[in-house]
Amino acid sequence: MGQGSRLIEYLPTVIVPAIWTTLEMIFVSAILSIIFGMIFGTVLILTDEKGLLPNKVIHFILGKITDVIRAFPTMILIVALIPLTRIVIGTSIGANAAIFAITIGCTPFATRMTENALQTVDSDLVLMAKSVGASNLQIVSKVLFVEALPVLVSNFTIMLINMLNMSAMAGAVGAGGLGAVALTYGYQRFDNAIMYFVVAILIVIVLLIQGLAKIIYDKLK
Amino acid sequence: MIEIEGLVKRYREVKVLDNINLKINDGEIFGVVGVSGVGKSTLLRCLNLLEQWQEGSIKIDEIHIKNLKSKKLREFRKNMGMVFQNFSLIERETVFQNISFPLRCWGYSKEEIKKKVTELAKVVGIEDKLQERPKNLSGGQKQRVGIARALILNPKYLLCDECTSALDPKTTNSILELLKTLNEKYNITIVVVTHEMRVVKSICHRMAIIEGGSIAEMGKVEDIFNENSIYLRNLTGEENLGEKEDYSIIKIPQEEYETVVGILKENKINYGK
Ligand SMILES: Nc1ncnc2c1ncn2[C@@H]1O[C@H](COP(=O)(O)OP(=O)(O)OP(=O)(O)O)[C@@H](O)[C@H]1O
Ligand SMILES: [Mg+2]
Numbered sequence: 001m002g003q004g005s006r007l008i009e010y011l012p013t014v015i016v017p018a019i020w021t022t023l024e025m026i027f028v029s030a031i032l033s034i035i036f037g038m039i040f041g042t043v044l045i046l047t048d049e050k051g052l053l054p055n056k057v058i059h060f061i062l063g064k065i066t067d068v069i070r071a072f073p074t075m076i077l078i079v080a081l082i083p084l085t086r087i088v089i090g091t092s093i094g095a096n097a098a099i100f101a102i103t104i105g106c107t108p109f110a111t112r113m114t115e116n117a118l119q120t121v122d123s124d125l126v127l128m129a130k131s132v133g134a135s136n137l138q139i140v141s142k143v144l145f146v147e148a149l150p151v152l153v154s155n156f157t158i159m160l161i162n163m164l165n166m167s168a169m170a171g172a173v174g175a176g177g178l179g180a181v182a183l184t185y186g187y188q189r190f191d192n193a194i195m196y197f198v199v200a201i202l203i204v205i206v207l208l209i210q211g212l213a214k215i216i217y218d219k220l221k
Numbered sequence: 222m223i224e225i226e227g228l229v230k231r232y233r234e235v236k237v238l239d240n241i242n243l244k245i246n247d248g249e250i251f252g253v254v255g256v257s258g259v260g261k262s263t264l265l266r267c268l269n270l271l272e273q274w275q276e277g278s279i280k281i282d283e284i285h286i287k288n289l290k291s292k293k294l295r296e297f298r299k300n301m302g303m304v305f306q307n308f309s310l311i312e313r314e315t316v317f318q319n320i321s322f323p324l325r326c327w328g329y330s331k332e333e334i335k336k337k338v339t340e341l342a343k344v345v346g347i348e349d350k351l352q353e354r355p356k357n358l359s360g361g362q363k364q365r366v367g368i369a370r371a372l373i374l375n376p377k378y379l380l381c382d383e384c385t386s387a388l389d390p391k392t393t394n395s396i397l398e399l400l401k402t403l404n405e406k407y408n409i410t411i412v413v414v415t416h417e418m419r420v421v422k423s424i425c426h427r428m429a430i431i432e433g434g435s436i437a438e439m440g441k442v443e444d445i446f447n448e449n450s451i452y453l454r455n456l457t458g459e460e461n462l463g464e465k466e467d468y469s470i471i472k473i474p475q476e477e478y479e480t481v482v483g484i485l486k487e488n489k490i491n492y493g494k
Contacts, residue, residue, distance in 0.1 A: 124309045131269055131303035132323035132374065133295035142325065147313055220313070 005193035006185075014181060015194070019201060022177035025095050025167045029102040030160055036103070037110020037159075040066070042140055044115045052126070052136045066108040075169050077105050082173070098175030102166050106159060113155035117148040150220045157213035161206055168202065178202060222247055223268065223378070223412070227277035230263055237263050238274070239434035247377075250404050250411045252421035252442065254456060255431035261414040264431070265380050268412065269301040270294060281378075299327070302371030302409075306383035308363040310355040316342075317351040320369045327374065337373060345369045345399060361392035368399065372409075379403070379411045385420055393417075397424050418457050422446065430456065 007015075040062060046052050047059040072080065078101045082092045089097045121144050129139045145152070171179020178198050186195025223245040230238035237260040245251045255261050266272040267279060270286055279286050281297075289297050310319050317338055324334045342348040345365040347358075355363055364384060371379060381400070385393040401424050403409050413425060421428045421442055429439040430452045437452040438445060445453060 122307075122309070124305055124307060125311065127266075127271055128303070128305060128309040128370075129322075129326075130271060131298055131301070131380075132326060132370070133298040134323075134326040135295065138326050142322065143311065147311055149313065 005191055007191070007193045007197055010185070010194060014185075015178075015197070015201075018176065018178045018181045018198075021095055022164075022167055022179070022205075025098050025102065025170070025175065025177055026160065026163050029099045029106060029167075030156075030163055032099070032103040033106040033110045033159070033163075034156060036107040038114050040107065040111040041114025041118065042144075044111065045118045045144070046136070046140070050123075052139060062111075066111050069104065069108040070112070072105075074105060074166050075172070077101070078166075078170055078173055081105075093174030093176075095176055098167060098170040098177070101170060101175075102163060105166055106163055109159050109162065110156070113159055114152065117151040117155050118144045120151050121147045150217055153213060153217050153220060157209060157217075160209050160213075164202065164205060164209075222280075222282065223410075224280040225267075225277070226280075228264075228267065228274055228279065229276035230260070230267065230272065230274040236434055238267075241277070241431075241434075241436060243429060243436065243439070245410065245412060247410050248404070248408050249426045250400070250413060250424050252425035252428035253412065253414045253431060254416060254418070254421055254428060256456065257416060259431050260434055261416075261431060262382050265382050265412060265414045268378075268380055269298050269303060299323075299374045300376045300378060302374070302376035302379045304364070304367050304371045304379065304381040304384040306386050308355070308360075308367045308387075310363060310366060312355050315352050315354060316347060316358070316366050319355065319366055320351075320373055322370060323374050338369075341369045341373055344403075345372075359392070360388045361395060364388065364392075364396050365399070368396075368403075372403070377410060379409050381411065381413045381415075383415055384413070386415065386417065390419075393420070394423075400424055416456070 044059060044062055044066075047055040047062070049056070049059075069077070081101045081104060085092045085097045085100050089100050091097055125143050125147065126139055129143045134142065167175065167177055168179030168182070171177050171181070172183055174180075178201060182195050182198040185191045186198065223243070225241050225243040228238055228241040228243075229236065241264065253261050253264060263272055267274050268281070270289060273287075281301075284297075286297060311322065314322075320338045320342065321334045324337060329337070338351070339348065342351055345368055347362055347365045347369065350358060350362060350366075355366065358366070364387075367384070368379075379400075384400075385396050388396060397420060400411055400413075404411055404424075411424075413420060415421060425442050427440060428442050428445060430437045430445070432452055432455070438450055
């Protein structure tokens with residue numbers, strides 16, 4: 001540790017709580033984004049020209065909204081969302097505000113990831129399901145999601161790692177968590193030890209997510 | 222009975238099926254043959270309304286099927302089992318789960334499902350593979366699973382689209398044997414779409430040759446093979462199918478044979494002579 005670093009002092013009071021804040025932000029916004037992403041992704045697949053319930057208008061509008069949000073650079077999106085965040089959450093700082101912004105930022109990603117995963121399912125399987133009289137809901141739940149599950153898991157892993165990235169950036173605008181610690185103590189107070197320690201923790205979190213995802217993927221495959 | 226009258230099917234401007242008239246009787250195995258892209262699959266899919274059409278009518282057991290919707294359509298499809306060329310199995314599920322898929326869609330109880338699947342698995346000969354994943358099965362076994370799944374709701378009709386085209390000749394024979402048994406023992410009416418002449422020859426009672434989107438010839442299989450019309454010869458590549466032939470031997474055209482022998486000789490490969 002460099003001289004004058006307050007890493008040891010800050011470990012229990014600042015860094016450990018920040019780890020929990022970051023994990024909470026990622027966990028909650030991941031769950032929300034995945035839920036919304038699976039819903040919107042399914043709607044995209046269903047309303048596609050070759051889908052089960054073709055609908056050009058819904059497909060077009062949903063697709064465009066998804067693309068527009070995805071086109072925003074992360075940092076700008078978070079800042080641009082501040083007024084909306086204030087209205088919905090009541091404040092633009094803190095973990096809840098960050099969860100709101102990250103969820104909105106990641107839902108389009110989760111939507112495309114869901115769409116992409118469901119597209120990998122052989123279209124003959126849909127014909128097969130229709131031929132035995134399955135309903136559209138059954139085709140989605142008993143065929144598409146069953147067959148696409150491993151791809152879905154690996155796609156969402158990519159999203160989760162993206163989210164970690166976003167949560168760190170959200171730290172710059174008052175979200176708290178590891179990103180905020182790295183910026184405040186590392187960037188503003190030049191305590192490199194703290195900054196690199198935080199980076200190391202982020203790397204460990206990424207490795208953990210990836211390792212866990214690999215285990216789940218192998219189990220599902 | 223399946224009655225098709227004046228069926229016309231277009232994809233955009235292209236007429237794929239043009240004035241098809243066809244009757245398929247209960248209890249028969251009916252073959253539909255024709256070159257690739259002639260519309261055989263399209264015709265078969267019209268029978269369980271996986272495809273719609275523009276003109277004409279299809280009546281199945283005296284019911285016009287064209288306007289069936291939602292619940293009625295789904296109920297109707299229970300009576301039309303379908304078997305696919307590439308098996309269409311859910312790879313992430315076991316054989317048992319695959320066969321039980323239609324039952325699960327129709328809300329059968331766990332006990333009923335277990336009973337029906339075990340029974341049918343015996344009929345098609347895969348009772349020892351129920352806990353396997355499809356990837357651990359041979360092509361023939363996969364198709365047995367596909368057939369079991371198509372039969373699990375006790376359909377009156379079985380629609381087979383090139384159901385042996387992905388299989389080797391020996392396995393093909395065993396699947397054809399199974400279809401024949403199902404027809405004879407359970408009186409299931411089977412419609413077979415294929416480009417393999419030996420399939421129609423070995424199991425079908427009657428057949429139709431489709432050419433240019435319409436029926437060029439229709440009748441009893443032996444009659445058509447005896448007559449050996451230009452349409453049939455088009456499909457078989459001039460072979461005389463009226464005579465007895467062993468279809469289990471794959472014929473290689475003479476020039477192709479020479480080339481292969483040439484290559485073998487050149488590479489000093491001993492080809493057994
Ligand atoms: N969804 C579609 N849109 C446009 N054209 C189609 C579509 N499906 C099939 N066709 C065309 O309709 C024609 C008939 O196709 P179909 O699959 O019924 O032929 P087939 O006789 O089953 O051929 P094969 O022996 O290769 O399976 C083909 O020319 C094909 O290109
Ligand atoms: Mg076909």
